[in-house]
Amino acid sequence: MTADAETIRYRAATGDTPAAVDLLDQTRIPAELERLVCESLPELHDAIVRLVVRGAPAIGIAAAYGVTLAPVDSSASPENVRRCYYDAIEYLATSRPTAVNLFWALDRMRGLVEASTDETIGDLPRRLIDEATAIHNEDRSMCRAMGKHGATLLGDCQTVLTHCNAGGLATAEYGTALSPIYYLHEKGHTLNVFADETRPLMQGSRLTAWELSQAGVPVTVCTDSMAGSLMQRGLIDAVIVGSDRIAENGDVANKIGTYPLAVLARYHDVPFYVVAPTNTFDLELESGDLIPIEQRSEDEMRYTLGADSNVHTKGRMAVPREASVINPAFDVTPAELVTAIVTEQGVIKQPTREKVQQHFAAIQTPAS
Numbered sequence: 375m376t377a378d379a380e381t382i383r384y385r386a387a388t389g390d391t392p393a394a395v396d397l398l399d400q401t402r403i404p405a406e407l408e409r410l411v412c413e414s415l416p417e418l419h420d421a422i423v424r425l426v427v428r429g430a431p432a433i434g435i436a437a438a439y440g441v442t443l444a445p446v447d448s449s450a451s452p453e454n455v456r457r458c459y460y461d462a463i464e465y466l467a468t469s470r471p472t473a474v475n476l477f478w479a480l481d482r483m484r485g486l487v488e489a490s491t492d493e494t495i496g497d498l499p500r501r502l503i504d505e506a507t508a509i510h511n512e513d514r515s516m517c518r519a520m521g522k523h524g525a526t527l528l529g530d531c532q533t534v535l536t537h538c539n540a541g542g543l544a545t546a547e548y549g550t551a552l553s554p555i556y557y558l559h560e561k562g563h564t565l566n567v568f569a570d571e572t573r574p575l576m577q578g579s580r581l582t583a584w585e586l587s588q589a590g591v592p593v594t595v596c597t598d599s600m601a602g603s604l605m606q607r608g609l610i611d612a613v614i615v616g617s618d619r620i621a622e623n624g625d626v627a628n629k630i631g632t633y634p635l636a637v638l639a640r641y642h643d644v645p646f647y648v649v650a651p652t653n654t655f656d657l658e659l660e661s662g663d664l665i666p667i668e669q670r671s672e673d674e675m676r677y678t679l680g681a682d683s684n685v686h687t688k689g690r691m692a693v694p695r696e697a698s699v700i701n702p703a704f705d706v707t708p709a710e711l712v713t714a715i716v717t718e719q720g721v722i723k724q725p726t727r728e729k730v731q732q733h734f735a736a737i738q739t740p741a742s
C-alpha cells in the first residue's frame with residue numbers, strides 16, 4: 375500500500391496545531407481514498423463506532439493513540455492529569471465490545487498512567503505517545519511473523535477463500551489472514567483469493583478486494599451464500615480468516631458469517647485456518663460463549679449502502695418497515711472446527727485449551 379493508504383498515522387502536536395489520529399476512511403473505500411483527521415476523543419470514538427477504522431488490531435492501535443488526545447490541562451494536579459487519562463481510556467473502551475485488542479491496548483496505556491509518579495507526571499504525555507507508537511510498530515512485526523508461519527500451511531494451495539477484511543487495512547500493515555497470502559506472493563507463489571462480500575457492510579467486497587487488487591493478488595468477489603457451492607465444486611483449497619477474540623479453549627469470534635464457513639469447510643474436508651496475534655486471545659474467558667457480541671444498528675440491514683458504497687449515507691430501503699431485523703456483528707466458531715490457529719509465535723494445530731495454554735507458556739518461558 376502507498377503512504378496515502380496507510381491505515382493509521384499519528385500527528386504530534388506542534389505550536390497551535392493539536393495532536394491528531396489520522397485515519398484512512400474505510401467507510402469510503404473503494405470509491406474514494408479519503409482521510410479523516412481526529413483531533414478530539416469524541417471524533418476518534420465516533421470513527422471507531424462507524425468503522426472508519428476497523429479490524430481488531432487497527433482498533434487497538436487507533437485507541438492507543440487516541441488516549442493521547444485526552445484534554446489534559448498540564449497545569450492541573452498530577453491526580454487530575456491521571457483522572458483525565460483514565461476517563462479517556464474508559465470512554466474509548468465503550469466504542470466497540472468484541473475485539474479484545476481494543477481493551478488490551480487500552481490496558482497497556484493505563485499501565486503507564488498507573489506507573490506515573492508526581493515527579494514523572496510531566497513525562498507522561500511523551501511516554502503515552504511512545505507506548506502507542508510501540509503498539510503500532512509491534513503490530514507491523516507480528517503481522518510479518520504471522521505471514522511467515524501461515525505460509526507454511528498454504529504452500530500446496532492454489533485458491534483460498536477469506537471473509538471480511540483481515541488485511542493491511544485491519545492492522546498496522548500486511549494483515550492477519552491476508553499476511554500469508556502477501557508473504558507467498560512476495561516469494562513468487564501467487565494464490566487466487568475468493569473474497570466473501572461480507573454482508574451487511576461489505577468489508578470483503580469493498581476492502582479485501584481493494585487491497586488485494588492494489589497488491590496484484592488476483593481476487594474474485596463472491597456473495598456470502600456462494601461459499602458452499604464453491605467448496606462442493608472443489609474450488610477452495612483452504613479457508614483463512616482473522617479473529618476479534620479467541621477464548622482460552624480456542625473458540626474463535628470473527629465477523630458474522632465465519633461460523634457457517636467453518637461448518638461448510640468441515641463438511642467438504644477443506645482446512646479452516648484462523649490467523650491472529652496473541653493479543654487477540656482472551657485467556658480470561660474459558661469458552662467462546664462468554665465473548666460479548668456487538669449488536670449493530672438496524673439501519674445497516676434496513677438500507678443498502680449509500681452512493682459509492684459510502685457507509686456514512688443510507689441507500690435505498692432494503693427491508694419493509696413492518697419486518698424486524700437482527701444485526702449481530704460477530705459469531706463464534708467452536709475450536710473443534712478450526713484446523714489451526716496461526717499467531718506471531720507459531721501454529722497451534724487442532725486447538726484445544728491445553729494447546730492454547732502450552733502456546734502461551736512457551737512464550738513466557740522461551741527456551742534458552
Ligand SMILES: CSC[C@@H](O)[C@@H](O)C(=O)COP(=O)(O)O
Pocket residue numbers: 425428429430431473537538539540541544545549550551577615616617618628629630703
Ligand atoms: C485482522 S482483523 C480480524 C477481524 O477483526 C476481522 O475479521 C473482522 O471481523 C473485522 O470486523 P469489523 O466489524 O470490520 O471491525
